Amino acid sequence: MTEPLKNGLVLGYSSPRHPFSEVPLTDRSSVQQLLCTLLDPLEPFFSPLKARVRCPGATAVRFDQTASEVEGICRPLWGLACLLAGGGSYRGTQWWIDGIRAGTDPEGSEFWGYPRDNDQRMVEMCPLGFALAVAPGIWEGLNERERGNVERWLGNSINEKNMPNTNWLWFRVFANLGLKKNGAKFSQDRLDADIKHLDTFYRGDGWSNDGPEGIHQMDYYSSSFAIHFLQLLYAKLAGGDEPERAAEFKKRAQMAALDLVHYYDEDGRAIPFGRSVGYRFAMVSFWGALAYADIDLPAPLTWGMVKGIVMRHLRWWQTQHDMWSPSGTLTIGYSYPNMYMAENYNSPGSPYWACLAFICLAVPETHPFWTSKEENHWDVVPKIKALKHPGHIMSNLGGHCMLLSSGQACSYPMKGTHAKYGAFAYSSAYGYSVPPGLFTLEQYALASQLGLSDDGGEYWKTRRLSDSRLTATPDGTSTPLLVSLWSPFVDVHIKTYLIPPSESHPNWHLRAHRIHAAGRKVQTADGSFAICNERAADGRYLDPYDPAICEGTSPKLIGNYDLATPEAWAAGREGAFAVSLKAGAVGIKALEDGERTAMLVNADPNSNLIESRTTIPTLQGTVEKGQTVWYVSAIYAKPSGKGVRKEEYLSGWDEPPEVPGWLREEIARDGKGSE
Template sequence: MPEHPFPTAPEEDRTLSPHTGYSRAHWEATADRLLASALRYATPGHALIDLPGPPSKSGVRSDGLEGFARTFLLAAFRSAGASGKDPHGFLERYTAGLVRGTRTPGRDDAESWPEIRHHGIQGQPMVESASVALALRLTAPWTWDTLPAADQDRVEQWLRGALRHTPAPNNWYLFPLTVAGFLESAGRGDAETRHAIERGLALLEGWYQGQGWYSDGDGRSFDHYNGWALHFYPLLHAHLAGDRALLDELGPRLREFLDGFALLFDANGAPIHHGRSLTYRFAAVTAVALGALTGQTPLAPGATRRVLSGALRHFLDRGALTADGVLSLGWYGPHEATLQRYSGPGSPYWASKGFLALLIPPEDPVWTATESHAPVEGPDRALALPAPGLLVQTTGADGLARLHNHGSYKLGPGEPERAPGNPLYARLAYSTRTGPTSASNTPDNHIALQARGLRSARIRVNPLAAGPDWLASWHRPVFPEGGPVLPSARIESLTLARGRLELRVHRAVAVPAGTPVHHSGWAVALAPGAAAETEQAAEVRLDGPEVTSQLLGLYGWETQRAVRAPQGTAYGPWALVPELTGTVGADPGRTVFVALASLTGEPGAAPLAGQATAAVDGLAVVVRWADGARTVVDFGTGVPSVTEEPA
């Protein structure tokens, strides 16, 4: 295949799509470009796609299968969305690779696929089996149905490895469900396939927490897997199978999920930067596309396309592709801290899930209606989601979304808490324009105690209370090795959103008097050596190219400064972090700390000084806002409570 077989991208259509310029043709052209670039790295028999880059922990052979499976899914969305049209012959190559890879699974040669084993013991192929099975289900008339019976039998035998081995205790149980769904659609269902489907759906039911949110396994892991896995696999299975009962059960959950989740896409198209596997990038729009495909969405068609195309263009415009058209391991360009141990060169191609949008028919209003504003571009919003413990905060003037975390963490029920924790889960807040600092740098959006020269981590986040515009949680301060264990110690934290402002209140419980406390705000990627500005030594202010971060101590804090983060964030190689420092006292009022934070994309943001004042009476915090309104946060009732009085 020639290196540049396709024309350049279509011209922008600013009449149909005034915000992004993208039409369905841009999605198709992007899919073609991604496939053509990836297929250049296929083995001679097309069974593996060995993309350049460091291997994952699963090894090169598994990575080659990953490259095949995830791009096969992209080719399936592309062709199925075009009613089987495949002008570039992509499916022919994938069908040939499918036959070659399953001819002698497990053999140590140039083409054979690894066998599917248990999670932790050659388990990664189970993940990829779901992409293979779903791609076959979508393209059966042009792939599966063209195979001789003997080849079909070998493919089936390989796929059944996913039904006979143990998945990871989370969304992995939906991979056997997806495999079983394909086999049943191909007339090869039996008790084994039915068990895999019923088991997956039963576990899913146990993980459902309400408000459209599933935990990724037991515990409280809430992140993008909720959209691109936990909603995606079972609801798409129900849609393809025409299972009305299952659609009626799962569909409304997706609709409710999208009510809040759709707010977490920036006006510039960026999804929220929170949780693992962020290198999947525009896969974040999978649930938005699924809602439109199944009719389970609160979004108007023009708003749906605004979110879909906004995310796709956001990454394409910011260097997600290497010079040869391959998706890099990172966020914009390569970024190691965005990755996990399971990330290999083919991993970013789970971004293919975003191309589920191509299954929406070309004549659907999602593609024909005029593109409208994204949900984030509406009025300022503060939306508390107590089920996952997440507070969504958006501001229409700058189109910026923030996510305050008071309930999500990546830790199984029986796993011990160990510092420093995972920066992609442990922070108090995340946004669409900032990323967390690395685990070895000063953490952003964090509250920590200091003892023996070490700072504590926030790992398991326990919800405490909620209101319409606020959430509260507590955590046990955990020190790195060499640090103390403080019996019964905990830190209670509350965030209240008001326009662009964030009221942050913390209480130290059973913490020895004299213990230093550090609280940080939003990290900003800046040019190396940049300095922070202060407003008469009152607040720390960081003016970046796209955002301004501000942090002001209202009560309990003694000093403020900006701390360097030389490993930077996903948004730049070097960053600064605003930080406040105080000391825990013996009196109840000296155990409470109050701060005002802000992250904004509006230029010339007004100083925080003067926006609010705080006074503390025992364990009650009284905040008076500049407009005359009053907020009382009371920790003295056992569970934090908030009373708000308008101006």
């Protein structure tokens, strides 16, 4: 028996069901309804004067509690403003008008406070500025004195303060733009100067970096979270006054679209990469912004394909039933609540940056975005593509979208930064894993990473900073290749090659490591993707593989501390794999005749973005002080999915690709390898 909750949730024995999951997504009106299921649960958490929203969760962030609650009211404005701009309505619109009135009143009890340098309030000025620009009813709902308060809070204060040298500068642009659109006092000089500086982040072919020279960070902030998204909104809103600037922003979007399309698979999933992926469906906002800005799509893309990307993405998130709090609000996390993957700026209201995805609601219902039939872009775009500027090789072979990556790194200290930027591979099916602790492999959770330890396996170092280049394999096949040089210790030097899947081996990609342990002995651990570690029958950890039910691991998965069990280890060439009826199969094999062994790491719970319990097939080895070795690893991944039978999960496992001839020759020339 189920019991309806006050906010419309239905709670059953097995899992809660949120109204968000119950909306059949077919057209514009259904997406409007979907947005309302996000806004409705916020109602009990508004402050008395409506200026703040304190979402459930007592977690702290690097800024003050008031700023956290300003996030709570301003971030949902992205969705509400888009709804109103498209002619829609919402029963609680007055809450936000009242909240803006109270929050910008310096004499009121719920005043937001003027920002200081680098203040989080500046971020929240962006959705407020956009809302003022596109939803006239907000400004019209204020009297002359109240408009003056908004003008002073939104314009004067931010224009006088320092901001981080990142995408944040766009937030000040939109604060000024919102005032400009309503005839209020603003700074055109500051607006122009900020855009001029933001143009220095541009690297070419449509790509902008999230920062100045010396930083290589091209994640979703470069596209859907901020830079491309806001460039397109600006082109739409200010294009009449600045046609040349608008044309440039549109041109960049046209070029970038042909690259960004590779980050979304047929099932609607995006590839999680980089920071702030807790903004969830904001990862798809670029595509709705294309329609909002009236972009002429570059061939071979069609509006049916763009619509398909957005609608399938929202539908996939509708299947993620564990991402909600008991009150129906979004939680910090990805597919479930997870503080381990959170940044130090993720407050309980932070996830509502996801409302950027609803820019499509500001698109008229007569636009081909809405009138076209959904199409699959993978029918026409290449299955493998090298992306020069982010340093990615994109793949859509073997049942998932995957990217191989080298060279990116966050420019400031960030929790799990090596996992968010420095891993070798990122998958739409398996997500990445972050360390919930810093002791032994179970806590480091080295999915798609090579870890090295010089203390017997207690602490592990991985790739974070590297010198990298994107090239082609030297065999004349034009297969893209990523090469990176990195040093986990000052006297241990590694060259890593990343080689994408091929049509003949769609479920495999290769990584090769030349490790020179000049000054110390190191243990190594090379991990595959992480996969769900739950038996379908009862949710317990996976047993040894049983071909009768097509589920389990090989070798045996052992507990965290029982490392001496002989049946838990296999030869490196034999490899290790895990098969989940829910998620498919992943594994790893050594292609060199070395001394590596294969096993399953029982990763600590909540380390992976998508599955709360995971295991990671891993190869382990030892490199003696002064020794140079070559490791060549073949990584297997065959996700579950439509049309994939469980009997097929391991169909390619016994036929890994061979070591490429050019790589065998390099190993032989090096004189250190065994090939």
